[in-house]
Amino acid sequence: MIFKTPSWLHQFGLLGMNRRNAEYIMRFNPRSFFPLVDDKFMTKRLAEAYQIPTPLLYHVIEYHGDIAGLEEVVRDHPDFVVKPARGAGGSGIVLITDRQASNLVKPSGEVISWIDLTYHIFDILSGIYSLEGLEDRALIEAFIHPDPVFAAVTYYGVPDIRIVVYRGVPMMGMARLPTRASDGKANLHRGAIGVGINMKEGTTSTAVHRSTIVTHHPDTNCPLTGIQVPYWKEMLHMAARTSEMTGLGYLGVDMLIDKERGPLLLELNARPGLQIQVANQRGLRSRLELIDQAPSGIFISPEERVEWAVSAFAKSEA
């Protein structure tokens, strides 16, 4: 079939864009809380207060003058990441992995000068990558050395884990694996692969690449299914705690797995995409409805919510 009928999708329990916006985002994500997730610097501050680990922050550039200190700050860190605090969809992020003479090396091997990087930071400050074109800050963060678990299925760049959380209950998860096409970025619309994660076991299931189902990574040719995600339970707990942290009821929680530090909160998304449903071959709508019918006792603590979610959603994944 080239297309699905609405009744099929309804039966499947699929969540559509309109319903997500009107019934969940508008109802559970008050606009006034958006800055907490739209600004990565604020998210980071907040996460610290809630003992949720995040990538190390080396430096914040708010004014053009702050750039002067940059070379000094990263002297002992050959690799680092520059990102706009308010950037959306991974735009404006530059990864630096090495030095070559007085120049900087990107993961693709491309060499750029300090001047190039300075101009890029100026762009960030002027708001080119920010959501509403507002003036922005540039964050200089530690480069994450990812846990080798996804090494075989990552072209270059850093894979991440997205968990969608509703009223503090983790609903569905997926691993996002960069490809050559996505230029090392983990965003699905840029061509990264999304792989569904079984709620109970934490193992990868179906993989989706640009709206087609795939079994192997297009660049490395390694199988995508059956990979055991490390720290899975821990990540479910981290995701569950973001609801107390932000006050937002419908969130996409993006996490990285650092080789040494384990799972780190990368960013939060108040409008997480719907493609996760294809990667898991499960509908969000049926899970949302299940959560709304859950006993009110479970909403008291993150631990109880995770426990409830694992047992409730395991049934549909059996």
Place this chain on the structure above:
Amino acid sequence: MKRHPAVLLAVALLLFSFALISYRIIWLKYPILPAAPERVWHLSIDAHVKGGEKETRVMIGVPYTHRGQTVAEERIHSGTLNFNLLREGLNQIGVWSGTLASEGETIGYSSTIRVQPQRLFKTKPSTLEPYPPNIGDEEQALAKRLVGRWNSLPPENRLRRIAAAVRGIWGTPSPDNEDLQAWSVFHEKHGRLTAFLVLFRAAGLPARIVEGLQLAESITNSTFTWIDIWTGQEWESLQPERGEIYQKPAPLLPLTTNGLPAVRVINGELSEARWTLTHAIIDQWRMHFERIMRSDRFLDRWSLFRLPEEFQRTFRILILVPIGALMICVLRNMVGFPTFGIFMPVLMALAFRNTGLLYGLGIFAGVVLIGYVVRRWINRLRLLLVPRLSVILTLVIIFFTVFALIGNKVGLRELMAVGLLPFVILTMTIERFFVIVEEAGARQGLWTAAGSAAVATITYEIIQFEPLQLTFFVYPELLFAIAAVEILLGRYTGYRVSEFIRFRKLKVTR
């Protein structure tokens, strides 16, 4: 279903809108479909008058608006004469007056008339008039004797018996020979019209003499006379010479009634008088336009038609922009078209009105494409956001200038009209197109461009649709209905058509 406040608001807006429209249609007699074509008659009366030294007066009966008949677009030609419209009883008389030069003067009258016969023939009954003044008591008694035997019949039948009797068919039993003899003397003396009037009066049927025209495409140099008879429910028309009753609706256009002549001239002479009737098909709206312009009713005084002409044209279009926005709601939230910016396609559609659809789309595609190439190149210069957008904006204006100059050289107005394309929108489109191509690939960029063009085209076709323009202009309260539909769409949480395709790779059922 639980009633959502948005649904209640939408229903309230819809009701408000429809209440206003109903008020206009029922009480102010607006047309239900202002743009619907309608068959009307075009009447013109032309004549040449010659007069003496004293003031000449020409009085011609003209149609006027009453139940079942609407007269609009009246035009008068009076030359050096004065013109006045007078009411005389049930008649409207056009009066041309003044002192004529020796060569005389040509006068004229024209109007558009809509006749609704089913309403025309139900006008209020007139009371029984007295006998004509020159009829003596004996003659009245004779008439009463002759029709007395039909008094028990219903009025329609009485009318038909009398019509036959005047033709000489009295039926059985025939009246006294003496009476018949007296009647033929009477007929001879007073003429057929009076004979009919006296018999109808004697039979208790209100009747009146009418002068007018056959309602058919025609040019005549005289009016003719018939008799209208009230049969209790409606008027019936009788052709006096033949004694025939017209089939309903009678194909007649009355000009004067109650025996008033259709044309009277004092101190002068009319030559080449000519009545021309032709069929025409016009917008229903045109029949109402003048009435509304003259009306004192609140809604008529606040009609958009009262705006000066040059602003009316703007509002004809402006008032359709919300429909464009509604289309965007449908195409984006129900179908799932990707577009650059939310209202960009509406602004494009507005601009296409000046350039035409094909040229508009062509120019748009050209500017975005060249703009994209330049934008890619400019990217290497690492310009700050605001100056960079300004450069693109300047570039867009340069394109427009070049287009206009080329258009002038090759004589293409469409290219010169380019200046009205929304240049800010084009600038932002170039930027958005670049970002989408960079972030999501050329395919997504072209797909979004195609979506925008499709939405702009659909919107353009809608706002160019004249009947819709007119309907919204006549009933601006339709905007509340549009808002209501938009509110309802705002609560649409169903799937988008694009999602049927997007999620086609779902396999398992729970």
